[in-house]
Amino acid sequence: MNLILLGPPGAGKGTQASMICNDFNLTHISTGDLLRNETKSSSDLGKEIKSIVDAGNLVSNEIILRILKNFISKNNDASGFLFDGFPRNAEQAGLLDQLMHEINFKLNAVIMLDVDKELLLNRILKRKEDEGRADDNEKVLENRLRVYFEETQPLIEVYQNENLLIKIDGEGEISQVNQRINASLRSL
Numbered sequence: 001m002n003l004i005l006l007g008p009p010g011a012g013k014g015t016q017a018s019m020i021c022n023d024f025n026l027t028h029i030s031t032g033d034l035l036r037n038e039t040k041s042s043s044d045l046g047k048e049i050k051s052i053v054d055a056g057n058l059v060s061n062e063i064i065l066r067i068l069k070n071f072i073s074k075n076n077d078a079s080g081f082l083f084d085g086f087p088r089n090a091e092q093a094g095l096l097d098q099l100m101h102e103i104n105f106k107l108n109a110v111i112m113l114d115v116d117k118e119l120l121l122n123r124i125l126k127r128k129e130d131e132g133r134a135d136d137n138e139k140v141l142e143n144r145l146r147v148y149f150e151e152t153q154p155l156i157e158v159y160q161n162e163n164l165l166i167k168i169d170g171e172g173e174i175s176q177v178n179q180r181i182n183a184s185l186r187s188l
């Protein structure tokens with residue numbers, strides 16, 4: 001099974017992704033985590049990525065494709081992937097189609113975590129206290145949300161039209177949200 005986890009920053013994608021991967025034996029691909037890993041390197045590319053991520057903007061599709069292909073080639077024994085934070089715009093959705101075609105995999109569903117905007121803000125400001133991410137401050141968050149609503153949200157309709165979309169209420173306890181996701185995946 002191959003899945004996309006879609007939702008705004010703070011919707012709980014990372015937390016739910018780990019749980020889904022455990023339950024359904026999928027390999028987690030978080031482009032955000034892969035990028036944060038790249039920023040640990042002091043290379044020019046690492047510095048360039050850091051300045052883009054810290055400002056809450058999207059890294060170029062070319063860089064994303066490169067790190068994705070690299071990750072997939074290192075995990076070629078995976079039975080299926082869960083894409084978390086990718087695709088984030090229409091062009092990336094096209095790149096994912098190509099990528100899946102190349103490795104002979106099929107996309108089974110797109111899980112969309114639905115959370116009220118006010119709650120997103122509270123969750124992220126709390127995460128800043130716990131994890132200290134530079135892009136989790138109020139000003140950058142406004143930009144990340146704007147980028148999400150302008151570039152990523154339109155994908156919801158695209159996947160709805162392809163009959164792949166599963167909309168999940170992302171509010172409430174982590175375990176409750178997880179149960180909702182599991183129930184809909186089991187009935188696929």
Ligand code: AMP
Binds near residue numbers: 009060092
């Ligand atoms: P995330 O951990 O998914 O919230 O991503 C953190 C940051 O990494 C985003 O605000 C972007 O700057 C960058 N990023 C993550 N995934 C992508 C992507 N698919 N395309 C472009 N930029 C991305």
